[in-house]
Amino acid sequence: MKALYFGTYDRTSPRNTQVVSCLRGAGVTVVERHREVWGRHNWSIGLTQLARVVRAEGALARRREDDADVVLVGYPGHFDMPAAKRIARGRPVVFNPLVSLHDTLVGDRARFGPRSPAAGVLRAIDNGAFRGADLVVADTEAQAAFFRRTFRLAEDSVAVALVGADEPLFRPGWHPPGPFHALFVGKLIPLHGLETILAAAALVPEVPFRVVGEGQDGELLERRPPNVEHVPWLEYEELPEAYRGAGCGLGIFGTSEKAARVIPNKVFQALACSCPVITADTAAARELLTDGHDALLVPAGDPRALAEAVRRLEADADLARRLAAAGRTTYERKASEEVLGVHWRSLLERAAARA
Numbered sequence: 001m002k003a004l005y006f007g008t009y010d011r012t013s014p015r016n017t018q019v020v021s022c023l024r025g026a027g028v029t030v031v032e033r034h035r036e037v038w039g040r041h042n043w044s045i046g047l048t049q050l051a052r053v054v055r056a057e058g059a060l061a062r063r064r065e066d067d068a069d070v071v072l073v074g075y076p077g078h079f080d081m082p083a084a085k086r087i088a089r090g091r092p093v094v095f096n097p098l099v100s101l102h103d104t105l106v107g108d109r110a111r112f113g114p115r116s117p118a119a120g121v122l123r124a125i126d127n128g129a130f131r132g133a134d135l136v137v138a139d140t141e142a143q144a145a146f147f148r149r150t151f152r153l154a155e156d157s158v159a160v161a162l163v164g165a166d167e168p169l170f171r172p173g174w175h176p177p178g179p180f181h182a183l184f185v186g187k188l189i190p191l192h193g194l195e196t197i198l199a200a201a202a203l204v205p206e207v208p209f210r211v212v213g214e215g216q217d218g219e220l221l222e223r224r225p226p227n228v229e230h231v232p233w234l235e236y237e238e239l240p241e242a243y244r245g246a247g248c249g250l251g252i253f254g255t256s257e258k259a260a261r262v263i264p265n266k267v268f269q270a271l272a273c274s275c276p277v278i279t280a281d282t283a284a285a286r287e288l289l290t291d292g293h294d295a296l297l298v299p300a301g302d303p304r305a306l307a308e309a310v311r312r313l314e315a316d317a318d319l320a321r322r323l324a325a326a327g328r329t330t331y332e333r334k335a336s337e338e339v340l341g342v343h344w345r346s347l348l349e350r351a352a353a354r355a
Contacts, residue, residue, distance in 0.1 A: 003070050007073050022341035071084050077129070078097065091352075092352055092355040094348060108191050136158045137347060139162060144160050163265060165272035174274040183210050184197055184209070184249075186266060191259040193280070198228060201225045210242075212242065247314060275327075280300035282300060289330065
């Protein structure tokens with residue numbers, strides 16, 4: 001089987017690198033036709049950015065790839081779907097969106113007002129992209145249900161494939177650290193629940209916390225407790241060692257509807273490194289994790305519960321080791337490249353057979 005991975009997708013996103021790696025590992029020939037528009041530090045939507053998208057789409061549409069069995073549009077590929085449909089010429093188009101633009105930029109991050117012209121444009125782009133795909137692949141069952149409901153999609157037109165982690169980098173090797181610290185890595189967007197993490201840290205002043213990242217809620221760090229260290233940035237290649245040396249890895253703790261539907265990259269990365277995980281007890285998290293077995297799940301937005309979970313792990317090395325081992329086992333069983341590669345290939349084969 002041959003797949004054309006198409007679009008202006010973010011080549012730095014683990015969702016894209018992981019899918020390409022999984023498919024190749026499963027014996028699928030993946031050809032990338034890509035033009036850089038977004039990237040790790042360029043996630044804005046304005047007239048200049050939209051002009052770059054239009055130019056990129058023109059360049060992408062001029063090239064032909066006649067022998068691919070399926071066209072796979074990477075994240076964020078919402079703007080790429082019309083060009084993908086044109087170059088597919090009847091072949092199935094599989095959309096790997098990860099998110100809804102309207103849900104993310106209007107609902108979650110509040111970059112635009114719900115009644116603003118930009119919100120209307122984003123809603124229209126979402127509708128065209130999701131409804132134009134032959135198959136949409138979500139990252140959790142909770143997110144799949146949201147896509148079906150929001151865009152009125154048929155049950156069998158949406159499938160699920162977990163995110164996983166880049167296994168050449170995120171390998172097991174966690175060991176109970178000397179000085180215990182809780183590690184959070186992220187873009188500091190609202191669904192992460194940074195305010196909950198900082199409030200929890202204030203309740204356990206004897207435990208160091210390390211927050212890595214910058215973003216929309218970064219101003220909250222100006223009033224962080226003394227036991228919270230802020231590291232503005234780590235290179236992607238440095239993250240595995242950061243997890244392997246942490247007492248525990250923190251997931252997300254936001255209370256929004258979107259926060260309840262997603263399992264963030266950081267959870268998969270910590271599990272892959274066999275680092276104990278604490279994250280919010282949500283519908284999405286329960287698709288992967290079991291509280292007390294392979295992670296500690298706490299109520300979203302509850303700093304006292306998070307503080308107590310951190311204190312438990314800091315005080316109980318045996319519990320931390322059990323969670324670390326079971327978390328790695330869960331990762332291997334549900335989210336490893338081998339497992340996801342077979343699953344992704346079956347989804348593409350299904351789409352090709354239906355077409």
